[in-house]
Amino acid sequence: MNGTPPGMTFRNPFEAVPLASPGVEVLRGKDDVKEGFVLRRALDIGDNWRARTLRKLRLDRAAHIKLDQAGSVYWRQIDGQRDLEQIAEGLAMEFKLSPEEARKSTLVFTKDLMIRQFIQLKISTPEQEAANATSKENKGKQ
Numbered sequence: 001m002n003g004t005p006p007g008m009t010f011r012n013p014f015e016a017v018p019l020a021s022p023g024v025e026v027l028r029g030k031d032d033v034k035e036g037f038v039l040r041r042a043l044d045i046g047d048n049w050r051a052r053t054l055r056k057l058r059l060d061r062a063a064h065i066k067l068d069q070a071g072s073v074y075w076r077q078i079d080g081q082r083d084l085e086q087i088a089e090g091l092a093m094e095f096k097l098s099p100e101e102a103r104k105s106t107l108v109f110t111k112d113l114m115i116r117q118f119i120q121l122k123i124s125t126p127e128q129e130a131a132n133a134t135s136k137e138n139k140g141k142q
Contacts, residue, residue: 009126012085014088016123018110018120019078019121021118023042024039026040027040038067042061065113065118073091077090088103088105091105
């Protein structure tokens with residue numbers, strides 16, 4: 001017995017693909033390469049007359065996070081295709097980090113963005129992975 005609860009499997013977290021959460025906006029400055037940029041996510045304030053008035057006046061509440069240069073490089077790599085391993089490799093190359101340092105930084109930042117609901121992770125099921133592997137093999141034979 002390996003200590004895994006029945007029906008559960010543990011997978012490599014770096015296989016997950018980050019996606020921007022619905023409603024997240026990127027607010028860019030004049031020089032977002034040096035300064036980074038800001039992410040904005042509107043907070044749910046309900047649907048009563050007060051909430052509708054606040055939204056109409058653009059006074060709705062929102063969560064913001066200012067990304068530094070490393071955070072901006074991370075965010076630019078979120079495309080719905082790259083997994084966390086590829087993002088960590090990109091950070092390692094961009095900032096001359098060791099692979100371990102880049103992987104650790106990627107996990108910590110991913111967790112922070114998830115807690116603040118700026119990103120979600122797409123995790124494929126074993127069935128989807130098997131289908132993808134089969135389609136890749138078939139493409140290679142053609």
